[in-house]
Amino acid sequence: MDKLIEQFSFGLFFWQLFLFVGLLFLLKKFAWKPILEAVNAREEGIKNALASAEDAKKEMQNLNADNERLLKEARAERDAMMKEAREIKETMISDAKEEAKAEGAKMIEQAQAAIQSEKNAAISELKSQVAELSVGIAEKVVRKELANDADQSQLIETLLKEVTIS
Amino acid sequence: MKGNFSVRLLTAIMILFSVSFASAEVKSESENQEGKDLKTEIKEYIDHHLLDSYDFGLYSYTTEQGEHKYIGFPLPVILIDGGLKVFLSSKFHHGETVAEVGGNYYKLYHNKIYKTDAAGTITYDEAHHPTNANPLDFSITKNVFFILLVSILMFVMFSRMAKKYKSNPLPTGIGRALEPIILYVRDDIAIPNIGKKHYKRYMSYLLTVFFFVWIINLLGLSPLGVNVTNNIAVTFALALITYLITTFTANKNYWGHIFWMPGVPVFMKIVLAPIELLGTIIKPFSLMIRLYANITAGHVVLMSIIGMMFIFKSWIGSPLSFGLAFALSLLELLVAALQAYIFTMLSALYFGSAVEEHDH
Numbered sequence: 001m002d003k004l005i006e007q008f009s010f011g012l013f014f015w016q017l018f019l020f021v022g023l024l025f026l027l028k029k030f031a032w033k034p035i036l037e038a039v040n041a042r043e044e045g046i047k048n049a050l051a052s053a054e055d056a057k058k059e060m061q062n063l064n065a066d067n068e069r070l071l072k073e074a075r076a077e078r079d080a081m082m083k084e085a086r087e088i089k090e091t092m093i094s095d096a097k098e099e100a101k102a103e104g105a106k107m108i109e110q111a112q113a114a115i116q117s118e119k120n121a122a123i124s125e126l127k128s129q130v131a132e133l134s135v136g137i138a139e140k141v142v143r144k145e146l147a148n149d150a151d152q153s154q155l156i157e158t159l160l161k162e163v164t165i166s
Numbered sequence: 167m168k169g170n171f172s173v174r175l176l177t178a179i180m181i182l183f184s185v186s187f188a189s190a191e192v193k194s195e196s197e198n199q200e201g202k203d204l205k206t207e208i209k210e211y212i213d214h215h216l217l218d219s220y221d222f223g224l225y226s227y228t229t230e231q232g233e234h235k236y237i238g239f240p241l242p243v244i245l246i247d248g249g250l251k252v253f254l255s256s257k258f259h260h261g262e263t264v265a266e267v268g269g270n271y272y273k274l275y276h277n278k279i280y281k282t283d284a285a286g287t288i289t290y291d292e293a294h295h296p297t298n299a300n301p302l303d304f305s306i307t308k309n310v311f312f313i314l315l316v317s318i319l320m321f322v323m324f325s326r327m328a329k330k331y332k333s334n335p336l337p338t339g340i341g342r343a344l345e346p347i348i349l350y351v352r353d354d355i356a357i358p359n360i361g362k363k364h365y366k367r368y369m370s371y372l373l374t375v376f377f378f379v380w381i382i383n384l385l386g387l388s389p390l391g392v393n394v395t396n397n398i399a400v401t402f403a404l405a406l407i408t409y410l411i412t413t414f415t416a417n418k419n420y421w422g423h424i425f426w427m428p429g430v431p432v433f434m435k436i437v438l439a440p441i442e443l444l445g446t447i448i449k450p451f452s453l454m455i456r457l458y459a460n461i462t463a464g465h466v467v468l469m470s471i472i473g474m475m476f477i478f479k480s481w482i483g484s485p486l487s488f489g490l491a492f493a494l495s496l497l498e499l500l501v502a503a504l505q506a507y508i509f510t511m512l513s514a515l516y517f518g519s520a521v522e523e524h525d526h
Contacts, residue, residue: 004398011244011303012218013399015310020378020403023317028370031324035348036369038331045335 208473212466216396217277218309220255236260241311245272247281247301255305272301279303309400312392316382324377351376351510359514364521368514371411375404376510383461383502387495395505396462398454405454408513413446416520449516453509460505464498 138159223238240256247270257265258274264286265272272279273286280288280298289297306314327341337345351373356365379395386393394400422428424442427435471494474487 007217007398008402009218009303009307009397009399011305012307012309012397013403014304015306016313016400016403017406019310019313019317020374020407023320023378024371024374024407026321027324027374030321031328032370032373034328034331035324035345036352036366038328038335039345039349042335 204476208470208476212469212473214277215469216393216462216465218307218397219277220258220274220279220305220307221260222308222311234260241306241308243279243303243305245279245301245303245305251301270301273298279305308392309394309397312382312385312394313400316378316385316394320374320377320381347377348373355507355511355514359511359518360521361518364517367415368411368517371407372510372514375407375513376506379404379457379509380503380506383505384499386461386465387498387502393461393465395457396465398458401454401458404457404509405450408453408516409447409450411513412450412516412520415517417523419523420520449512453512457505457509460501464494464501468494468498 220243221236221238221240223236225238226234226236228234240254243251243253243255243257243265245251245267249268251267251270253265253267255274257263257267258272260274264282264284265274266284271282271284271286273282273288274280275288275296278296279301280296281301282288282298291297323340324344327337327339327344330338330341352365352369355376356369356372360368382394386395424446425439427438427442430438468491471487471491475484475491478484478487
């Protein structure tokens with residue numbers, strides 16, 4: 001201990017204190033502050049970049065999920081639409097079939113009616129022609145037959161009888 | 167004489183090439199007489215190595231003519247003794263002559279400057295201590311010179327490193343090696359001990375003291391190296407700064423815990439106050455002694471082992487002590503960093519206790 005105190009050099013102590021404190025302030029201003037600030041800024045930057053990357057990832061996932069959902073919805077909608085269309089098609093087809101059937105039936109009926117009326121007309125025409133012909137024939141026959149009155153009356157009688165019978 | 171020369175030359179070579187040895191110091195004529203045995207010589211070498219000196223000597227040897235040769239350069243001596251006296255230490259001629267400056271006479275004796283008369287007489291007391299007056303000495307000694315050198319080196323290194331961050335957020339060049347260390351000091355020394363809230367204002371001191379002690383310890387192990395941290399004055403200055411920072415940045419809580427320890431009976435509070443107060447001084451005191459003692463012990467052991475090479479002078483002993491010295495040098499490299507770490511760590515711990523916030 002004696003030796004230590006004896007060796008203690010005040011000059012060295014003074015210079016060490018002076019130089020060290022000087023160095024401390026110089027380094028503080030010109031080295032530590034800028035270095036630590038730069039390092040801090042860099043670390044903050046890295047932290048922020050990581051955080052934003054994480055955010056972007058999350059957003060991406062959200063977007064993907066959204067897309068997925070939209071796709072699913074679209075698919076469902078498409079399916080629904082297709083189903084509806086199919087139904088509509090089927091109903092249309094069946095409606096058309098029925099209508100066609102009804103129309104056909106109606107047309108057949110009308111045709112039958114027309115045929116009937118045509119037939120009736122033809123029959124009546126035929127009848128009238130037959131009647132005319134009969135009248136003509138009858139006239140000719142009558143003209144010839146009715147050369148005498150007796151015959152004439154007899155004939156009328158027979159004809160009347162026949163007509164009444166028929 | 168020839169043998170002596172070769173031994174000395176060998177010593178010089180060993181000194182230069184064993185990473186551990188700092189400069190072999192100058193010896194005064196009286197210490198270098200014939201007939202001294204090797205052990206005493208080695209002991210003197212070691213003692214000398216541990217001391218500060220007024221010139222930057224690299225090594226010395228004795229020529230065949232018995233003349234001392236000193237390789238190195240003188241440094242300025244600054245004395246305050248009835249006015250400022252500045253002169254080069256070459257005036258002392260390594261303690262051989264009396265330096266006359268402005269009518270005053272000074273003599274270098276055992277690495278201390280004493281005021282003497284023109285003849286250079288030194289008077290002694292019973293314990294063989296000189297009784298001459300010591301002038302107030304602010305000389306740029308070898309250690310001061312080295313501190314200055316390391317300060318300049320650190321300033322250039324770190325300010326250049328800081329400038330590079332302006333253009334590029336990533337470290338370049340030497341910054342690549344230094345940045346992890348700076349971050350280590352911040353993340354593993356400052357923040358855990360001081361806390362995230364307050365650590366920023368202590369960072370400058372912690373970083374400066376860490377790099378200063380580390381670099382100066384490492385250079386102390388280099389061949390031209392000078393031991394700076396084995397001077398109690400240097401470690402005292404560092405510890406004093408830690409003490410002052412702790413004291414002046416301390417909050418109410420810190421003082422409350424010293425003078426009026428909460429949670430103990432009143433009697434205990436009175437007993438604890440002086441103990442706690444003493445503790446605040448013992449803490450930095452331990453810092454001072456720890457650094458000083460570790461570095462000094464390392465150098466003494468290392469140099470003793472190197473000295474053993476010359477004592478053994480055998481094919482087994484000398485290589486063995488060389489190997490041992492080499493291993494120990496590696497250990498000292500670790501110690502250099504370790505002591506810097508411990509000093510910084512404990513400083514941070516004390517700062518942490520000064521700004522700690524308790525919730526009572």
